[in-house]
Amino acid sequence: MRPLLLLFVLATCCLGADAAALSAKGFKVTEKNGVITGLNGSTKGFTADDFKAIAAVTTLTQLSLDGGEVNDENLTRLAGLSALQTMSFNATSFSDDGCKVFAGFPKLKSLALFHPSRSNPAFTGAGLAHLAALPEFESLTLAGANVGDPALTAIATLPRLKSLRLWHNIETADGLKALSSMTSLRKLTLGQRLAGRPAKPASLSDASLPSIAKITGLEELTLQEARLSGDALMKLRDLPNLKKLTVSQVDTPAADVEKLKAALPKVTIDWKPLTEEQAKTLTEKLKL
Known part of the structure; x- marks a missing residue:
């Protein structure tokens, strides 16, 4: 032009x-x-x-x-x-x-x-x-x-800041601790880091959830592209204002999700089992 x-x-x-x-x-x-x-x-x-x-x-x-x-x-x-x-x-x-x-x-x-x-x-x-x-x-x-x-x-x-969305960057699980002091945050979408060569440790993992659970103003939380245990997800009970939790493209046993729903009856939890393609992405692209 x-x-x-x-x-x-x-x-x-x-x-x-x-x-x-x-x-x-x-x-x-x-x-x-x-x-x-x-x-x-x-x-x-x-x-x-x-x-x-x-x-x-x-x-x-x-x-x-x-x-x-x-x-x-x-x-x-x-x-x-x-x-x-x-x-x-x-x-x-x-x-x-x-x-x-x-x-x-x-x-x-x-x-x-x-x-x-x-x-x-x-x-x-x-x-x-x-x-x-x-x-x-x-x-x-x-x-x-x-x-x-x-x-x-x-x-x-x-x-x-009320809404923050992060994915496919190169932060670490330790770096995520900085967000725990954000009292204004109401919505957080947190995805996985880029794998890199050689592959770096996962940024979103069981080790990340205690830090996320300290962002007590959160009302909506989306976690995506990770492997998370039921015990780690239970840390989210520490979020007193949480209304909606989306667990997307995350490898988590269905039984653990049901336990989480029982533990958080006032929270709308959106979760679907991994598809074959999503599981492949976690393993081959994100090196988890």
Whole structure:
């Protein structure tokens, strides 16, 4: 997409013109009352001018971008989008230092990072601590990242976080202990670490559950891709506010699940036996 053409299309759409031209360039466009409120698309081949054009759409409340062109410099070019409430990125290349930009989005409530900066060693996840400055920030997803315990330490400093989703990163069971101090957390989805070569110890295992059981504000908990014993799951009785437990793609004896249901009669427990394909994933992909 040529930068000048993108500038023209975005400018005319912001003035209330039909968004069809922008859609034709690959963006999914969301409009409300004649103005653009959401953009979703790939940044492949984008230049600095293209990012400046996106930044000109100051009515945006939602932005989802996919591509390595989302680096420190181009993330900074989006800093003027002060109305943003929801952001989602996939396969980015920004660093911890680049995360400073997020602190400049005063209305940001939700951030999702899928496969972030996997080839950039300057992104350890520690930069996520900059999100702590946001007065309304309450939801974070971090998945498929080459980051581990430093990211969890940073996440644990977010004082208003209510929802956290983690899977396919490289944290350890010991690193998960940092989350036990998060008194604001109400929803937690916790998946397995990436296996690595050689395979690393499981991050979600029996050893993890005592730490999870200390997050006493949890109302909804999802555990996925693990091998968990009935005795370990019983630790979840220490969660006084738990209302819903989802145990997905987890190797746990059915009899132990029934015991857990009896022990937690007020908790809705969603569990299904492993399929053959799921069992194969645990063994071959996740090396459990």
